[in-house]
Amino acid sequence: MVKICKYCGCENQENFNYCSNCGMPLIQKKEKDIILNYKKLIIISYIITILFSWGGILLNILFNNYGFFSFIGIFLPFYLIQSKDKFVKKHGYIQIAISIVGIILSILLIFHY
Ligand SMILES: [Zn+2]
Known part of the structure; x- marks a missing residue:
């Protein structure tokens, strides 16, 4: 892979940090942007996972129904664990754990009522 100077x-060459032609920094800014996007994605995924997984429990308590709602929360973490990035993957697994706990509690509530 080659790095193309945007200036x-x-x-x-990939191991170059600065352009061999004009001396401007290569790709560094873009890498930072990617990391920032990952962090945003992880945070959004946490919110959605918790909202759906645990929101399902709340709906169960309030309306004695909608337990299936919890299952929606597990899809985004499954998307995250397919990432090649270890950091994203790790958070994907954490979110699956959160989601599974939520689903189990929902199922227990469904049988309770
Ligand atoms: Zn250049």
Whole structure:
């Protein structure tokens, strides 16, 4: 893979941090953006996972129904664990754990009522 300088369009070797032609920093900013996007994705996924998984329990308590609601919360973490990024993957597994606990509690509530 080559890094392409966005300032002059020159192709540089992957291990270069600065453009061999114009001396401007290569790709670093983009890498930062990707990490920021991952963090946003992880936070959003946590919110959705907790909201759906545990919201299902709340709906069970309030309306004696809608337990299936909890299962929606497990889809996003499954998407996260398919990531090649270890950091994203780890949080995916944590979210699956949160989701499973929520689902189990929902199921227990369904049988309780
Ligand atoms: Zn350049």
